[in-house]
Amino acid sequence: MGTERDTDIRLFRTAEHECGYYDDRMARDLVIDPQDPSLPLIYNQALANGFRRSGSIVYRPDCLECQACTALRLPIASFQHSRSQRRCLQRNETVSAQWAPPTRTPEQFDLYRRYLQSRHRDGGMDAHEEPDFDEFLTGTWMDTRFLEMREDDKLIGVAVTDVVDDGLSAVYTFFEPEMAARSLGTFAILRQIEWAREWSLPYLYLGYWIHDHPKMDYKRRYAGAQVLVGSQWLPISMLNSESR
Known part of the structure; x- marks a missing residue:
């Protein structure tokens, strides 16, 4: 993901965890570096690219075998x-x-x-x-x-x-x-x-x-x-x- 100042944003992929929607599925997420100082500037762009905020974490589902979650x-x-x-x-x-x-x-x-x-x-x-x-x-x-x-x-x-x-x-x-x-x-x-x-x-x-x-x-x-x-x-x- 780029920004207006053309800076690369670091993304992290979480380990698999229990899905919050289906008991029989595992989930994982793609997370924008929460320490990146440009996060406030690219938050709108992140929303437009299917990300979501939970606390200070901006994430997007990135599951191995399921694409059920749709922004x-x-x-x-x-x-x-x-x-x-x-x-x-x-x-x-x-x-x-x-x-x-x-x-x-x-x-x-x-x-x-x-x-x-x-x-x-x-x-x-x-x-x-x-x-x-x-x-x-x-x-x-x-x-x-x-x-x-x-x-x-x-x-x-x-x-x-x-x-x-x-x-x-x-x-x-x-x-x-x-x-x-x-x-x-x-x-x-x-x-x-x-x-x-x-x-x-x-x-x-x-x-x-x-x-x-x-x-x-x-x-x-x-x-x-x-x-x-x-x-x-x-x-x-x-x-x-x-x-x-």
């Missing part, structure tokens, strides 16, 4: 709400959404722990402490915002979002587990789309899509979604699902 983004200008997405906005019309600094608060951490214990029980993440929250969601070199969702002044969700030159990147969202029926994850994405449109940013990067995966296939429901195939971003509608 996905939404072109903001052409996005149109589906009927179910309009219903989601109606269900949450009493929810306010405001940007907050990317600094952990006791209120945020309490919600984060309850979310992990509900969604990821016995998976390791449910034991996260304050330093784990900071390492996973915040950082010093990226422009990160916390989109706080509140109802009656109570914090019910947080969407961790990075701002880059050509869009927003949805890093991670956690919300009140007892409000699962409100589809707060979808609501967070719809609000991020609104902010990108207000700021005249062309894309919302949504990480990885996995065809037919029960937890990852939902991303194709956003109209006009694009996926990275080789070095080209193509409309997801162009993919032949039978070939995946």
